[in-house]
Amino acid sequence: MIDKVFNKSITKQFEFDEEVASVFDDMLNRSVPFYKEMQRLSIDFACNFLSENDKVYDLGCSTASTLIELSKHCSHNLKLIGIDNSSAMLSRAAKKAKAFGVEIDLINADLHDVNYENAKLILSNYTLQFIRPLQREKLVKKIYDSLEDKGIFIFSEKVISSNSTLNKQSIDEYYEFKKTQGYSEFEISQKREALENVLIPYTEEENKKMILDAGFSHCETIFKWVNFATFIAIKK
Numbered sequence: 750m751i752d753k754v755f756n757k758s759i760t761k762q763f764e765f766d767e768e769v770a771s772v773f774d775d776m777l778n779r780s781v782p783f784y785k786e787m788q789r790l791s792i793d794f795a796c797n798f799l800s801e802n803d804k805v806y807d808l809g810c811s812t813a814s815t816l817i818e819l820s821k822h823c824s825h826n827l828k829l830i831g832i833d834n835s836s837a838m839l840s841r842a843a844k845k846a847k848a849f850g851v852e853i854d855l856i857n858a859d860l861h862d863v864n865y866e867n868a869k870l871i872l873s874n875y876t877l878q879f880i881r882p883l884q885r886e887k888l889v890k891k892i893y894d895s896l897e898d899k900g901i902f903i904f905s906e907k908v909i910s911s912n913s914t915l916n917k918q919s920i921d922e923y924y925e926f927k928k929t930q931g932y933s934e935f936e937i938s939q940k941r942e943a944l945e946n947v948l949i950p951y952t953e954e955e956n957k958k959m960i961l962d963a964g965f966s967h968c969e970t971i972f973k974w975v976n977f978a979t980f981i982a983i984k985k
């Protein structure tokens with residue numbers, strides 16, 4: 750289904766509710782520049798580090814697209830766990846996983862309330878940005894503590910620039926991108942308003958600092974388009 754969620758005046762803040770979930774795959778493909786390429790790269794990097802029966806968590810798995818793609822591309826048998834607190838997203842995730850014949854343990858819970866035991870890989874694309882800053886640092890520490898030695902954390906985030914001129918230009922470039930994807934100026938402005946104080950982006954540097962402060966030995970940007978970045982963090 751085509752995303753028309755913000756074609757009308759907003760009445761509330763952005764939520765991952767039934768309406769958003771019903772068009773989410775289209776929303777993501779048209780709202781995140783190079784989403785498919787970012788997903789392909791995350792999976793390629795992840796597969797290099799994985800072995801038979803490794804445990805993989807996707808935090809904020811939404812409709813489970815990434816875990817389904819990972820299982821298709823990785824030659825090993827993996828234990829896949831998807832966590833999300835939106836029932837609307839998880840019911841779609843369950844249907845998709847069944848249709849693709851992929852076994853995924855889907856957990857409906859807040860990310861703070863789950864123990865990510867013996868994880869080899871934790872993925873989290875475009876989800877940390879929705880966690881309040883103080884909670885975000887705590888969650889990243891928990892991710893670090895849950896990973897096995899040499900475990901990896903791959904995550905993507907919308908980012909801002911600490912240079913105000915470049916930041917403004919990045920936002921303008923992004924809105925131009927959205928127009929090329931068929932979103933009107935009205936839809937763009939309504940969604941921007943709905944996301945205010947809900948999606949809280951960090952700079953690329955702040956993201957890396959948060960990762961290193963949590964204990965990771967290395968953090969690298971593996972993909973970036975203007976204000977969207979994908980990182981890989983390694984636990985030694």
Ligand SMILES: C[S@@+](CC[C@H](N)C(=O)[O-])C[C@H]1O[C@@H](n2cnc3c(N)ncnc32)[C@H](O)[C@@H]1O
Pocket residue numbers: 765777808809810811812813814815832833834835838858859860861873874875876879880
């Ligand atoms: C932008 S979407 C993630 C997209 C997904 N990773 C993908 O690439 O297809 C963010 C997801 O995080 C979930 N989420 C946000 N905050 C959460 C929390 N505190 N606990 C659990 N899930 C959360 C939302 O319900 C939503 O499905």
Ligand SMILES: O=C(O)C(=O)C[C@]1(C(=O)O)C=C[C@@H](O)C=C1
Pocket residue numbers: 776777780781875907940941944948
């Ligand atoms: O549309 C925007 O402004 C976005 O920031 C895109 C974005 C994201 O980065 O998570 C925002 C909300 C939806 O979850 C899908 C994509």
